[in-house]
Amino acid sequence: MWIYEKKLQYPVRVSTCNPKLAKYLIEQYGGADGELAAALRYLNQRYSIPDKVIGLLTDIGTEELAHLEMIATMVYKLTKDATPEQLKEAGIAPHYVDHDRALFYHNAAGVPFTATYIQAKGDPIADLYEDIAAEEKARATYQWIINMSDDPDLNDGLRFLREREIIHSQRFREAVEILKEERDRKKFF
Amino acid sequence: MFTTRKQYMPYVSPFDPCPPIHVKTYVTAPNLYAGFQPPNLPQFSLHEALKKGTLWKIFYDPYYGPYEVNNKGDGL
């Protein structure tokens, strides 16, 4: 069960009407390493992993939903008042003819979201290593979006999200250490 | 000096079509060096932590784009 707080995890500000940035940001909405994939991956893995790390997957999976909401807000703000002409210029006319200004789960190239973006191997180490890789990929994606964006307010929010990926990666690495169990023993192989 | 930005120099051919980028950079975020987080690490104030995205100073490693005033040399 979840309790919903009717506010964003971090304030989203967008200073320029630049629908092109929405085209890039949608990668983190419905892309392979985006926030939807992250939330679904972690929340689903919880059922088949040792008890000690279930709470971590719940916490991070939940936070990814909060990130998804931030990305949605950014995309919405960047497109809600853009004219069809501006959307055409931004290269999102194909999105417009299918969805108007509605958001949809697809990546920056328009490929719709698929469950094959995530994995659940059932092996705790394999799954946590996938999670670490996913966090590093999300961190890198935020860097590439920041590189494409000249909107300082938007970048401020993206920097926050990227920092969270660093922390998530750290916590998943610690989860691996917990499951290895040999942490406090001075043993060398 | 320790940095989370690393560099390498890719091979440049005399026949490359675009002007070469001689130095490429990549990020090695602080989580790679921390191991299991030790106790009693320095913290940001709560207000700052909410802004920065982490309570822990060692994990704070912001990234800036090429268009930003606060450019740390990222994104080139």
Ligand SMILES: [Fe+2]
């Ligand atoms: Fe994450």
